[in-house]
Amino acid sequence: MPAEQAAMTGAERELAKLLVNVLQLEGRDPAAIDPQAPLFGAPGNGWGLDSIDALEIALALQQNYGVILRSEDEATRRAFGSLRALADHVRQHGGATAAPSG
Amino acid sequence: MSGAPGDAPAGGAWKAQAERGSAFWLGLLAWIATRLGRGFTRALLWPIVLFFLLTGGTARRASRHYLQRVLGRPPRPREVLRHFHQFAACSLDRLLILCGRGQHLNVRVDLSDEVKQLVHGGKGCVVLVSHLGNFEVLRCLGETSHDIRLRVVLDRSQGPMFIRLLERLSPQFAASIIDAGRRGPEMVLAVSEALSQGYSVGIMADRVDGKEAALDVRLLGGTVRLPSAPWLLASVLHVPVVAAFCLYRGGRDYETHFELLTPGIKAARSERHAIVQTLAQRYAESVERLLRTAPYNWFNFYPYWNDESAGR
Numbered sequence: 001m002p003a004e005q006a007a008m009t010g011a012e013r014e015l016a017k018l019l020v021n022v023l024q025l026e027g028r029d030p031a032a033i034d035p036q037a038p039l040f041g042a043p044g045n046g047w048g049l050d051s052i053d054a055l056e057i058a059l060a061l062q063q064n065y066g067v068i069l070r071s072e073d074e075a076t077r078r079a080f081g082s083l084r085a086l087a088d089h090v091r092q093h094g095g096a097t098a099a100p101s102g
Numbered sequence: 103m104s105g106a107p108g109d110a111p112a113g114g115a116w117k118a119q120a121e122r123g124s125a126f127w128l129g130l131l132a133w134i135a136t137r138l139g140r141g142f143t144r145a146l147l148w149p150i151v152l153f154f155l156l157t158g159g160t161a162r163r164a165s166r167h168y169l170q171r172v173l174g175r176p177p178r179p180r181e182v183l184r185h186f187h188q189f190a191a192c193s194l195d196r197l198l199i200l201c202g203r204g205q206h207l208n209v210r211v212d213l214s215d216e217v218k219q220l221v222h223g224g225k226g227c228v229v230l231v232s233h234l235g236n237f238e239v240l241r242c243l244g245e246t247s248h249d250i251r252l253r254v255v256l257d258r259s260q261g262p263m264f265i266r267l268l269e270r271l272s273p274q275f276a277a278s279i280i281d282a283g284r285r286g287p288e289m290v291l292a293v294s295e296a297l298s299q300g301y302s303v304g305i306m307a308d309r310v311d312g313k314e315a316a317l318d319v320r321l322l323g324g325t326v327r328l329p330s331a332p333w334l335l336a337s338v339l340h341v342p343v344v345a346a347f348c349l350y351r352g353g354r355d356y357e358t359h360f361e362l363l364t365p366g367i368k369a370a371r372s373e374r375h376a377i378v379q380t381l382a383q384r385y386a387e388s389v390e391r392l393l394r395t396a397p398y399n400w401f402n403f404y405p406y407w408n409d410e411s412a413g414r
Contacts, residue, residue, distance in 0.1 A: 024371045040286055050315070052334045054287035055294060059338070071291035080287050 008035050012087045019083070022060040023053055035084040046082075054080060061086075067093045129267055132197045140198060140206060140354075147190040155186050161403035167410050171322040172397045188398040192350050196238040200271040209239055209348075209356045217360040220342050221250045226297035227342040228332055230307035230363070233401040234389055237304070239348040239356050241275065252278075253296045254304040257311065259283040282311075290335060297341055304346070305332040307385065308402065317379055319386040322393070324407040328386070333378040337367035343381070345388055349396045361388055 008016065008031075016030035038046035040054070049057075057080075058069040067090050069076045079089035127150070135143040155162060165185045169177035177185075198204060213221075220227045229252065231237040241252060258265050258281045269276040280292045280303070296303050307328060310316040315330040336343045345361045363385055369377045393400055405411060 051286050051290045052331070052338060055290040055335070055338050058287065058291060058294070069287070069291060071288050071295060076287060076291065 008033070008083075009087070011091060012083055015087045015090065016083055018060060018064060019057060022056055023049070033083060035087070036082050038082055039080055039086070057086075061090060065090050065093075126263075128193065128197060128264070131194060132201060132267070132271060135194060135197055136201050136203065140194070140203075143194055144191065147187060147194065151183065151186045151190050154190075155183060158403070160405070161186075164403045164405055164410070168322075168400055168402070168406065169397070171324065171407075172393050172400070185398050185400075188350060189401050189403070192236040192399075192401065195350075195356075196236060197271075199238050199241070200268065200275070202272070204239070206354060207239070207356055208354045209358060211358050213358070213360055214362070217344055217362050220344060220362065221302050221360070224251070224300035225341075226300050226339075227302050227344055228297075228336040229302045229304045230332055230343060230345045230385060231304045232306065232308035232345075232347065232389065234308065234392060235347050235349040235396070235399045235401075236356065237346065237348055240304070240346055240358065251301045252304055253280055253301045254278070255280045255282045255289070255293065255306070257282040260311075293335055294339055297339055302344075305335070307332050307345070308389070317382055318408070319379075319383045321386045321390055321407075324409060326386070326407055328382050330378060330382075333367070333381060334374070336364070337369060337374055337378065340366045340368070342366055345385055347388075347392055349392065349399050351396070359392060363388075 012035045013030060016033045016035075019025070020028050020030045039049050039057075040046070040051075041048065061067045061069060069079060069089075075089065079086050131143065131146075131150075134146065162182065165182050166177055169181055169185060173181070195204075195207060198206070221229070229240075231240065231254070240250070241254070256265075256279050258279065260283070265276065265279075268279075280289065280296060282289055284292075293303050293305075310327045310329045315334070316327040317330050318325050319328055320326075333343070342365045343363045345359075345363055347359045349357045349359065351357050364381055367374070367377055367381070
């Protein structure tokens with residue numbers, strides 16, 4: 001799998017760092033994350049996060065980038081697909097220039 | 103539901119029970135109750151209760167198991183009958199409330215200033231509701247006083263027939279439901295939005311749905327599983343947690359109890375589990391205390407304790 005792993009952009013690396021920090025995923029190297037792996041669902045096939053984690057991510061994005069993820073929004077569902085999708089969402093919603101504070 | 107022995111009795115058992123009772127019979131009862139009144143319909147409850155008592159083996163066993171725990175001795179047949187009847191009487195009043203006829207009930211509200219401020223303050227709080235008593239009455243309060251703005255989290259897919267009935271009888275309430283069936287981010291974000299709009303968000307705190315995260319607490323001398331989600335949501339969102347119960351006291355009388363369990367959970371992620379465990383246990387103790395004063399108000403008619411098997 002590592003061979004197929006897509007390279008991360010700078011923004012994705014920033015975001016990966018933020019998630020690892022917020023979710024306290026000790027032992028997880030942000031640099032070794034596959035940006036296209038699914039965030040939710042069974043671990044092993046991706047991050048294995050749950051809905052409470054999703055809430056923490058949403059709050060962190062709001063705090064750090066001023067980006068608000070709304071329920072009942074197709075864009076939100078897409079954004080939570082993978083790290084890459086989440087980074088794209090942040091960029092599209094004007095959060096790219098703000099540096100994360102955490 | 104996985105059938106592994108020793109598994110939590112959660113999941114499928116109560117779903118099957120709930121749908122069995124709710125769909126057709128509730129629709130019929132609602133029809134009768136709104137046309138012929140509460141008094142007449144209550145007289146009909148006895149044959150209905152007898153029918154369920156005779157045919158509902160799982161519910162009957164669950165009732166006996168529970169009554170044995172709360173009474174400290176094997177229950178007499180008429181105590182099981184009374185337990186069933188109390189459930190039926192409360193279900194009828196639920197229906198009447200849904201039909202907008204809740205004004206005939208006497209609801210005594212016991213609200214401390216502390217809790218009043220929380221539920222009226224418009225800052226949002228998590229309200230733990232349960233099948234101890236009749237939580238529908240709380241909603242009735244919300245509608246009459248317009249002070250308690252309450253939205254309830256329910257899994258629409260769990261009782262599609264019940265939801266349809268709800269949509270017919272009380273479309274406004276049906277529309278305010280936050281659907282717990284939407285897994286993943288959707289539901290938690292909806293809860294978060296409702297809280298930030300100042301709603302009190304009612305979450306079922308006494309039943310675990312299949313695969314969801316749960317924790318063990320002690321209740322009436324045994325171990326039961328409670329869902330973790332209400333606590334985790336409150337801790338992530340830093341909102342107060344209030345336990346709400348509405349006990350049926352016979353006749354037309356209901357009595358609400360509110361208890362502030364925490365003004366907000368401040369815990370790092372790593373400490374969260376321990377704090378949530380302590381709070382959930384405190385909640386179970388509140389439940390136990392109320393059950394001892396109102397033993398027939400327990401409406402979980404399925405194997406509830408971890409060591410209680412569904413069989414025999």
